[in-house]
Amino acid sequence: MKKLSILYFIFPLFCFAQHSDFIHIDQFGYRTNATKVAVISNPEIGFNSDLNYTPNSTLEVRNALTDNIVFSGTIQQWNNGNIHSQSGDIGWWFDFSSVITNGSYYIFDTSTNESSAIFEVNDTVYDNIIKTTSKMFYYNRAGIEKAEPYVLAPYVDAISFTQDTAARDIYDQDNTTTTKDMSGGWFDAGDYNKYVTFTESTVHNLLWAFTENPQIFGDDFNIPESDNGIPDLIDEIKWELDWLLKMINTDGSVHIKMGSRNYNENTSTPPSINTNTRYYGPTCTSAAISTSSVLAHASKVLSQFTSLTTYAQTLEDQAILCWNWALPYLNTDTLQENCDDGAIVAGDADKTIEEQREMAITAAIYLYALTGNNTYDQYLIDNIDDSAVIADGAWNNYNISNIDALLHYTTLNTVNTALKTTIINSAQTAASNNYSEYFQFNTLDLYRGFTNDWIYHWGSNQAKANTGNLNLIFKKYNINTSSTSSYNLKAKEMLHYFHGVNPLDLVYLSNMNSYGAENSIKEIYHTWFYDGSQWDNEDITDYGPAPGFLVGGANGDYTANPNLIPPYNQPLQKSYLDFNTGYPDNSWEFSEPAIYYQSAYIRLLAAVSRMEEDDTLNNDDFTILEKTLKLVPNPSKNTFKIETPNLNYANVNIINLNGQKVLELSNFDTRKLIDVSNLADGLYIVSVEVNGQLTNLKFIKN
Known part of the structure; x- marks a missing residue:
């Protein structure tokens, strides 16, 4: 079997073991100051329900080159041990956001010898x-x-x-x-x-x-x-x-x-x-x-x-x-x-007629922005209800092109004031009500990239990517500015879903093992890389498909072959099979790539790869608590306080840059001062846990 001649990294022999099916991380890695949360799973429903995993209460992050332990921490059970319906799994979260030194790492469970895929930490990952x-x-x-x-x-x-x-x-x-x-x-x-x-x-x-x-x-x-x-x-x-x-x-x-x-x-x-x-x-x-x-x-x-x-x-x-x-x-x-x-x-x-009329609204906005000709603005004023976004409040991932144009219109120098107000108010209402949970990070998904059940259809990966893009669009146009950190986290977690934080532990991109993924798509439904060709499957044929194609993704609507399990009759996020056979199995309903899937993913990837908030000191953009936490004063020489509304008790850990806990406070009264006078000067991570949810803030001792 021929293999692509791209070498990613050379690791010591102890890292070549097959990584765990139960420890899910972004297999490419994380930016330095980003949230880093692994999902630990135990399958209960679906094709892999015969597997069983009980993790140790404490997991380690190890340097992949030296095998040195750089961080250890406890796992938090997700949703009180209930089964996650979209995956059929129960699980835990392991927050290792304090690992901020550039390098190659993996997560290790000493009680079972299970280890994650190797991942990178750096800002160009x-x-x-x-x-x-x-x-x-x-x-x-x-x-x-x-x-x-x-x-x-x-x-x-x-x-x-x-x-x-x-x-x-x-x-x-x-x-x-x-x-x-x-x-x-x-x-x-x-x-x-x-x-x-x-x-x-x-x-x-x-x-x-x-x-x-x-x-x-x-x-x-x-x-x-x-x-x-x-x-x-x-x-x-x-x-x-x-x-x-x-x-x-x-x-x-x-x-x-x-x-x-x-x-x-x-x-x-x-x-x-x-x-x-x-x-x-x-x-x-x-x-x-x-x-x-x-x-x-x-x-x-x-x-x-x-x-x-x-x-x-x-x-x-x-x-x-x-x-x-x-x-x-x-x-x-x-x-x-x-x-x-x-x-x-x-x-x-x-x-459809409705789709064409909405496309016309989008076209009129770009023509007006380009030419300044008022006839296009008048068309918008006269026909704005042709936009389902405005007429029906459909601010969702299926209307990204129209949403982009509408909010762009509000930034132009000369626009109709009433129309601008209508657009902004409609967006604000959608974000505030958030009836379908399109906006902001939440804890409803064990795998952290929540989208509603109806999104897991043919081409679900486009819908998932555009959910992340939707949140970043609202952030860009300052829609509900108090939600900025939550918009960011929603987008990041959507990206991690594509990179392995899903119940299949699968990177949804073709042939990416030579680029850092340890379990990526092997087959895509594409005429060039057709079933049985020398480009069919990287493991069983000469080459496999070209790298970097995003497939359509999980599809809970699949009914073509009830004997094909998976993907048939699975929890939604497990409704996928890495295959490319045609009729009557219809693999195109899962594994076909498309330029519109790809563009949505690339937009999301580009945004997360350059997210400024990752580099801003004291930014809590990666919080998973839906509260605003601040450390005051910061920097500080002797003491500081956790300043937050409506929070009295929390578990607090202070972690140095080597991943070591230097102070641990259980059930701490946040109305009190924290004494850090004995700590050496430098940068620390303050990890605050409330009801199993964590936020990590940077703190400078001087």
């Missing part, structure tokens, strides 16, 4: 992960050679889909006069087709990922455009924009998708050996509206780069053209809801 997962879009490019050094040797491939330069109308297949150049763009998901309407959330999320955290997206991601003076994420987005421009007709109408006419065409691996003619679909109102939205947003972002000024103007012109073509359909209520008739096989790219 996710930098290589961002580069690798962003490369997914390069692997999914059509019309370009995949060559070293831009891809790993097993994934070298000649130019794919050169026939797209001569695509034809699906309704007039033999007419050579319909030939158009529709080359470029990204494969949408597991097939090789390309869909205009599916780019909307994808490109918007990527543009916001860059805008919110530009420092993480360098010009060194190892793609052909690297070192051209433009951040590589922008270059990657431009690849898709170039294709979108080709899908626009001179009147502003837009073809909705392009691909193959039959399921048995263009289904070979690798991509370059597919030569069947491909076709473009009909023009649809949904395609024009989504394209207008994406191009307007992209024009604004790309215009900041001098070398792209002319290109940005082209994007603006085409965005306006598409809007003007679609506007009569919007005004006369004649939008096309059943435009994609399936003549091009695979996914239905249609959008």
Whole structure:
């Protein structure tokens, strides 16, 4: 069996044992000052219920290179030992946030010899992960050679889909006069087709990922455009924009998708050996509206780069053209809801009337932000109730593109005051009521990334990622500022879910073991890495799929094969199987990647990787208590007090930078002063526990 020739770290022999199925951590690691909480599980319901684990009350954190103990602490039982319904497990939390020295570590249970995966602690722990997962879009490019050094040797491939330069109308297949150049763009998901309407959330999320955290997206991601003076994420987005421009007709109408006419065409691996003619679909109102939205947003972002000024103007012109073509359909209520008739096989790219009207609100906002033309503002004023976010209070993870645009509108220099107030008040109400627990960290999920049961459907990983993004959007726009720390923690825990803090102990990214994960996805449903191909499974075939593809995730709605357990008839978070077989098992309902899953994840990853609060002294952004704690005074020479509303007694531990407890106070009266006069000068972690919930604050003794 061939293995990828990437070496991550070399560890002593004692670290090569298989890590525990019961100790769940972010297998890549944690930023220095981030919350670090391992989940300890004992399965009760589901396919692994025959396993049993009773952890020691005290666990250790050990240096993976020296095996020295750097921290030991007690575990806290989750929810009084009750079973977590979404996973079928009972469990405990182990907070090791005081481990803040850069290094490689693992968690160890001395009573059972169970150990976690090895993880890193440093502030750049996710930098290589961002580069690798962003490369997914390069692997999914059509019309370009995949060559070293831009891809790993097993994934070298000649130019794919050169026939797209001569695509034809699906309704007039033999007419050579319909030939158009529709080359470029990204494969949408597991097939090789390309869909205009599916780019909307994808490109918007990527543009916001860059805008919110530009420092993480360098010009060194190892793609052909690297070192051209433009951040590589922008270059990657431009690849898709170039294709979108080709899908626009001179009147502003837009073809909705392009691909193959039959399921048995263009289904070979690798991509370059597919030569069947491909076709473009009909023009649809949904395609024009989504394209207008994406191009307007992209024009604004790309215009900041001098070398792209002319290109940005082209994007603006085409965005306006598409809007003007679609506007009569919007005004006369004649939008096309059943435009994609399936003549091009695979996914239905249609959008409902309601979805198109909401996309139009998003497009109008970006056009107004771009041009300042009041006609777009007036459209918003007249049609704001087309947004379910405003009309129905649907501030949730399914409306991220519209939420981004609405809150962005409130920051523009000249806006309608009443509309701005309506938007902000609606967001404030949603955050305050929080009826569906979309906002803020809570303790409802043993695995710490709570989302409601209905989110575990086909593509649940996109919904999970966008839940984290939703919280960071509310933080960015100062919606309920008292919740900032809780928004941050919610986002971080969503990220850890993807990296192994889930009941499957699985990193939901393909082939990432060489990048630090010890248990990552081995198979994805993707035509290139098809079942039985040499790229099928990294353990049983030559290579496995390319690294960094995010799969769809757990799907509690799966019914295709009741004999396949898992994923059938499992607790929601266990409704996943690492496989890629097609019909009738329908693995695409779990293991298919998609550009919109990927973009949501990358936006979340970029935000957490550069979260400023991690570096702010005395910040309690990582608290898991829903209270505000302060240490006063801080710094202090002799004494300090834990200042908090409505809290009298707590367990308090003071821990030095070596992970040693230097002071332990049980059931301490927080109205009293804590004497630290005997401690050496330096930085300490003050860990405060109330009812099994912990918060960690930094304290300076001087």
